Amino acid sequence: MKKIRLNEMLGIKYPFIQGGMANIATGEFAAAVSNAGGLGLIGAGGMRKEELRENIKICRSKTDKPFGVNLMLMNPEAADMAKIIIEEDVKIVTTGAGNPAKYIEAWKENGIKIFPVVSGSTFAKKMEQYGVDGVIAEGTESGGHVGEMTTMSLVPQIVDAVSIPVIAAGGIADGRQLAAAFALGAVGVQLGTCLLVSEECPIHEAYKASVIKAKDNDTIVTGRIAGTPVRIIKNQMAREYVKQEKAGADKMELEKFTLGSLRRAVFDGDIKTGSLMAGQVAGQLKEIKSLEKIFEDMYSEYKKVVEGLY
Ligand code: TUI
Secondary structure (H helix, E strand, C coil): CCCCCHHHHHCCCCCEEECCCCCCCCHHHHHHHHHCCCEEEEECCCCCHHHHHHHHHHHHHHCCCCEEEEEECCCCCHHHHHHHHHHCCCCEEEEECCCCHHHHHHHHHCCCEEEEEECCHHHHHHHHHCCCCCEEEECCCCCEECCCCCHHHHHHHHHHHCCCCEEEECCCCCHHHHHHHHHCCCCEEEECHHHHCECCCCCCHHHHHHHHHCCCCCEEEECCCCCCCEEEECCHHHHHHHHHHHCCCCHHHHHHHHCCHHHHHHHHCCCCCCCCECCHHHHHCCCCECHHHHHHHHHHHHHHHHHCCC
């Protein structure tokens, strides 16, 4: 039986959803992603609750296409934000960095489609039992907060573990990787790193330039030992963090490096001491393009790849 693709499920052009992109994905950016044919998401990660409300309003004023909110569950205001999502009539939610169980019932009662990020099959099954609409299987290739499993190993195991739709994430930035995600059983993909280098992405130009300059081995995971694994582009901060981490520095000491570091990268373009969150696909990204062109190129390459498979 042919599976229903993510774009049909959500009423959008392409089977692409945007990653959470905390501190980056404003209402304006999410609207631009939706207008280009993907599913734009307001990244609530770095926001205060009233900022989220404001950004939902901005997004709605700039697009008539479906959009959603990514609720980063480590946000201290996550519980209030879960209510704001309902109050502001948002219809699609993705969640990351934790367990959204306590919000699911209220969201479902309000007809909200829910897609939690999962990094293993036990949690994916638990989410299925709670009645979510699909799961996002995010491999460790992703930028930002990551799990252990690679996309190649994770996606088929999640597909086998649950009977709800699975969206693949981590390591997807072109048509070959999109074809691979479908081959693994996904109904669509989540994109983050390749959107950092879009014309519309509101990060500092120096951050974009670092992604373009990065080669395949230029990202590293900091915080694996401390229990907060975050993939970033190697820079002075990353090297110093890992050095201290290996020397046995405690969690509080290590936090000094990361405090406010994502914001320094995004807003100030501080490429030395900022956290340049990016996935392993950074090495493939060579130019800045419009969101529309990124999506078009990826989808047309995917079509060609499938025709040429042997
Ligand atoms: O959340 C992400 N990626 C992120 S969040 C973020 S904001 C941030 N800023 C500074 C430091 C740390 C984070 C940047 N990137 N991806 C989704 C994701 N979710 N990855 C892993 C998980 C996850 C982890 C644990 C999902 C569920 C979970 O626990 C559930 C359980 O109960 O087992």
